[in-house]
Amino acid sequence: MPSKKATASHSQIPEKAYKNISFLNSPDARVIRILSEYLEPLSRFRRLRIRDTIVFFGSARNTPMREAAAKLKEAKAKLATAQRKKINSRQMKKLKDELKRAEAGIEMARYYEDAAKLSEMLTAWSKKLSNGKGQRFVVCSGGGPGIMQAANKGAIRAGGLAIGMNISLPHEQFPNLYISPNLNFEFHYFFMRKFWFVYLAKALVVFPGGFGTLDELMEVLTLLQTDKIRKKMSVLIYGSEYWKKVLNFDALVESGAIDRSDLKLFSFADDPVTAFKFLTRELKKNYDL
Secondary structure (H helix, E strand, C coil), X not given: CCCCCCCCCHHXXXXXXXXXXXXXXXXXXXXXXXXXXHHHHHHHHHHCCECCEEEEECCCCCCCHHHHHHHHHHHHHHHHHHHHHCCCHHHHHHHHHHHHHHHHHHHHHHHHHHHHHHHHHHHHXXXXXXXXXXXXXXXXXXXXXXXXXXXXXXXXXXXXXXXXXXXXXXXXXXXXXXCCHHHEEEECCHHHHHHHHHHCEEEEEECCCCHHHHHHHHHHHHHHHCCCCCCCCEEEEECHHHHHHHCCXXXXXXXXXXCHHXXXXXXXXXXXXXXXXXXXXXXXXXXXX
8 A cells, every 4th residue: 555655646646638728729639629520510410310401601791681771871871971072082982982882782682681581491391301310401501690690590580400610710700690509510620611511411502602602612513523422412503693703614614624514513593482492302302302
């Protein structure tokens, strides 16, 4: 039996590795952190019996129509006041640019409202498919504002679940208020977040957006083109006027960069009813519903 002198005091017992925050946040534990972003969501999805999702991508900068209309009204009032006061040309140009952005915001706000409506319709439809074996086609977004918020809002409005896969960014992106509490995720690694977007998805709806939306769309199309996604996944690009200005798919075909058959990897829609009909028809066909 060790003497009291040889027995370590409580304060001398070293910390277990899995409780060592300094180690877990170090470069040496990066693999553990990556695995955590795989295993922790997997655990939640299994526990809540989430079988598959419909993922919405789109700009974080879109606002509801009410907010966009208020910004436009404010911009017009500022410009009218400036014109009466005859301010200098530099300030006038700045106000005119602000008015142009506010006018563009009205058009983009339409997509916010459409995303919320489509999500509500899809959620109401998917709720009827429940057969006690798990939640089907749950709406999933990137968890932030804009189109992401609209998608989650629509799902909650229909009385369903709403998944939000947020990511920590230098200019913080906070989770929107319409995510189901137990399906609110915060990722550090973009590639793990993308994995979870794709892994459960049976359909993808891509609304107008910027670099992030383009990145997500192109990665999924590449994976489908190269048969790295083997399941049936329907890709719907929403807002043909916007996307055909931003991306010239026909030019890619004409230059030989892609095959004409690659254009079959996605379809376009311009209103919630058309989008809903396309997605439900494809899901029924692909998954024997």
